[in-house]
Amino acid sequence: MMGVAVATMRRNLLLVPAIAVLGGLFLVPLVWFLVVSFYRVSLFQLVHEPNLANYARIWSDYLGPIGYTAGISALIAVVTTLLAFVVAHLIWSRGDGWGNFLLGATLLTLFGGYLVKIYAWRTLLGREGIVNNTLVGLHLTDNPIDALLYSPLAVVLVLVSYLLPFAILPVYGALRPIDPTSLEAARDLGASPWGVLRDAVLPRIVPALLTAFALSFLVSAGDYVTPRMVGGTRTQMMGNFIESQFGLRMNMPLGAAMTFSTLLTSIAVIAAAWIGMRTFLRAK
Amino acid sequence: MLQRAIDSSPHSPITDAVPAGAPLVRLTGVAKDYNGFQAVHPLDMTIERGDFVSILGPSGCGKTTLLRMLGGFITPSQGRIEVDGVDVTALPPEKRATNMVFQGYGLFPHMSVRQNIGYGLRLARTPAREVAERVEEMVDLVQLGAFAERAPTALSGGQQQRVALARALIMRPKVLLLDEPFAALDLKLRKAMQDEMRRLHDAIGGTFVFVTHDQTEAMALANRIAVMEGGHLRQLGTAEEIYLHPANHFVSAFVGEANFVRAMRRNGRVALSNGLTVVSPGEDGDVEIGVRPERLMIGAPAEGADVCLRGSVTERLFLGAHVQYRVLTESGETLVANALEGHFSPGDSLRIGWNLADQWVVAS
Numbered sequence: 341m342m343g344v345a346v347a348t349m350r351r352n353l354l355l356v357p358a359i360a361v362l363g364g365l366f367l368v369p370l371v372w373f374l375v376v377s378f379y380r381v382s383l384f385q386l387v388h389e390p391n392l393a394n395y396a397r398i399w400s401d402y403l404g405p406i407g408y409t410a411g412i413s414a415l416i417a418v419v420t421t422l423l424a425f426v427v428a429h430l431i432w433s434r435g436d437g438w439g440n441f442l443l444g445a446t447l448l449t450l451f452g453g454y455l456v457k458i459y460a461w462r463t464l465l466g467r468e469g470i471v472n473n474t475l476v477g478l479h480l481t482d483n484p485i486d487a488l489l490y491s492p493l494a495v496v497l498v499l500v501s502y503l504l505p506f507a508i509l510p511v512y513g514a515l516r517p518i519d520p521t522s523l524e525a526a527r528d529l530g531a532s533p534w535g536v537l538r539d540a541v542l543p544r545i546v547p548a549l550l551t552a553f554a555l556s557f558l559v560s561a562g563d564y565v566t567p568r569m570v571g572g573t574r575t576q577m578m579g580n581f582i583e584s585q586f587g588l589r590m591n592m593p594l595g596a597a598m599t600f601s602t603l604l605t606s607i608a609v610i611a612a613a614w615i616g617m618r619t620f621l622r623a624k
Numbered sequence: 625m626l627q628r629a630i631d632s633s634p635h636s637p638i639t640d641a642v643p644a645g646a647p648l649v650r651l652t653g654v655a656k657d658y659n660g661f662q663a664v665h666p667l668d669m670t671i672e673r674g675d676f677v678s679i680l681g682p683s684g685c686g687k688t689t690l691l692r693m694l695g696g697f698i699t700p701s702q703g704r705i706e707v708d709g710v711d712v713t714a715l716p717p718e719k720r721a722t723n724m725v726f727q728g729y730g731l732f733p734h735m736s737v738r739q740n741i742g743y744g745l746r747l748a749r750t751p752a753r754e755v756a757e758r759v760e761e762m763v764d765l766v767q768l769g770a771f772a773e774r775a776p777t778a779l780s781g782g783q784q785q786r787v788a789l790a791r792a793l794i795m796r797p798k799v800l801l802l803d804e805p806f807a808a809l810d811l812k813l814r815k816a817m818q819d820e821m822r823r824l825h826d827a828i829g830g831t832f833v834f835v836t837h838d839q840t841e842a843m844a845l846a847n848r849i850a851v852m853e854g855g856h857l858r859q860l861g862t863a864e865e866i867y868l869h870p871a872n873h874f875v876s877a878f879v880g881e882a883n884f885v886r887a888m889r890r891n892g893r894v895a896l897s898n899g900l901t902v903v904s905p906g907e908d909g910d911v912e913i914g915v916r917p918e919r920l921m922i923g924a925p926a927e928g929a930d931v932c933l934r935g936s937v938t939e940r941l942f943l944g945a946h947v948q949y950r951v952l953t954e955s956g957e958t959l960v961a962n963a964l965e966g967h968f969s970p971g972d973s974l975r976i977g978w979n980l981a982d983q984w985v986v987a988s
């Protein structure tokens with residue numbers, strides 16, 4: 341009996357570093373932020389008087405931006421997850437050189453940094469960019485189209501291309517252990533190629549698809565660099581508002597409240613995505 | 625009841641159009657070429673309704689390729705496959721009235737045993753009530769009642785095997801295809817599964833094609849055995865036919881053990897070393913006379929045999945069920961004889977012989 345107790349204690353002891361890291365780097369700052377979001381500032385000083393004013397202000401002024409942020413982030417996450425599945429499935433189902441080439445190419449794009457990708461898209465979409473030059477050159481349009489860059493579309497393009505490799509990896513990882521014989525068995529029992537996907541593949545990679553979705557969604561919803569660099573003046577996402585509260589406006593409590601509102605919305609969207617996937621990605 | 629159910633298979637809208645007596649499966653010149661490697665050479669084969677056919681052959685001889693062509697997973701590079709009078713050569717697996725038990729089982733890990741078994745019926749939009757009934761029928765048939773709600777990953781190899789079998793059988797296939805289904809099981813379980821397989825075939829009828837490289841398994845199960853070698857079909861016949869009257873050297877040696885004695889054929893007669901000649905139609909030239917070790921007689925009984933030779937014992941092995949002698953004949957052939965008694969020792973001179981009814985002649 342003693343032996344078991346000691347063994348259990350040892351095992352629990354092994355968890356300490358993980359809990360310390362998680363708690364110190366993640367939970368404590370988050371809780372501190374939650375507390376701060378109920379304070380207010382006066383003359384650049386935190387006033388420790390709990391109140392709901394910050395949340396009331398968000399309710400009246402920022403529901404639009406939060407909805408817009410959630411919407412565009414959900415769009416980015418859906419597109420990224422779909423593309424990630426298509427590419428991962430291609431890599432997985434092509435056992436030959438093509439699959440490895442695609443996987444290699446995917447990993448290679450991770451080397452290009454975030455800013456590099458943004459600038460790459462700017463050279464593609466800008467006034468003097470490759471797309472506009474081509475359009476003008478082909479006389480498809482008389483003047484360059486400004487709306488290519490500095491638009492929500494540009495934000496979607498940049499973030500999807502940036503997030504795609506991160507989303508491919510979990511999906512590919514989930515596809516790899518699937519036994520190809522089970523796919524043939526499904527075929528044998530009467531499933532069309534689409535039926536095989538629906539019954540023998542998709543239900544088994546729901547966690548990975550959700551990971552890809554959540555990752556893309558959270559990165560998009562928290563991003564403020566991309567909207568500023570390619571989004572134009574009209575594409576204001578919550579990241580930009582939050583950044584300005586912490587920066588120029590020095591209103592940390594309002595910024596913290598905005599952060600929490602966005603976080604709650606994000607959790608709601610991800611939960612909805614999870615329920616949706618579990619409902620629709622089920623075997624017959 | 626199951627018998628009737630199999631005959632009125634959902635896959636067979638045109639059964640009535642087929643004349644009685646036509647084979648259920650007919651392969652005509654079927655061959656498979658993998659980018660220049662001929663895995664299966666053009667072969668003809670028919671399978672009758674109710675047959676339990678075993679495809680037997682060494683590793684790499686094309687058994688799986690042949691079976692997968694029947695199932696629709698590999699398109700033949702030439703030839704024609706008919707099932708019940710319908711040309712299915714170009715049909716994908718989901719459109720064929722065949723079902724397969726795969727070597728690796730291929731169970732769905734995200735479904736329970738019951739869900740696995742019922743999958744094919746659900747796909748076919750069978751009413752839920754009927755699905756449930758037939759699943760229960762199958763669960764009973766393969767004796768999985770105690771495990772029916774488990775995930776397949778929580779089952780032993782033999783239990784998984786039975787799920788795979790039930791999942792295919794529930795479709796009431798015109799032909800059930802099995803690719804070395806017991807290869808991964810230990811000897812004891814394998815024997816038990818063979819008994820179960822025989823019981824199943826007796827109970828529900830139907831037509832089974834069973835791939836194996838184990839000749840005892842083939843003989844224990846099948847009423848007809850197709851022996852393959854290097855992509856060729858070497859012989860198709862009952863266990864007795866292929867064991868007692870093998871058509872060629874390969875079948876003689878692959879199915880059981882065989883002794884070979886060289887001889888010559890001239891004008892349809894083969895001369896034996898003791899001067900006896902036997903009628904044996906075929907091309908003139910070198911031939912081999914084959915005879916099984918347990919059909920060889922040694923000592924006194926050999927003196928009354930049709931063919932009787934002198935020799936001396938070079939080796940004696942006690943193998944439990946029998947004693948195996950290696951005998952060097954005066955004409956210089958080494959023969960292996962299995963006998964029940966073991967009163968000879970190495971060095972003894974003796975007579976060794978066999979009856980003409982126990983020998984066969986193949987081209988060498």
Ligand SMILES: Nc1ncnc2c1ncn2[C@@H]1O[C@H](COP(=O)(O)OP(=O)(O)OP(=O)(O)O)[C@@H](O)[C@H]1O
Pocket residue numbers: 658661663681682683684685686687688689690837
């Ligand atoms: N996709 C393929 N491409 C090229 N050659 C193949 C392919 N599949 C099988 N072969 C070859 O065809 C031959 C027959 O293969 P097959 O799988 O039918 O053998 P088998 O009789 O089932 O052997 P085993 O008893 O080992 O399962 C083998 O020599 C194999 O190497």
Ligand SMILES: [Mg+2]
Pocket residue numbers: 687688689
């Ligand atoms: Mg094989």
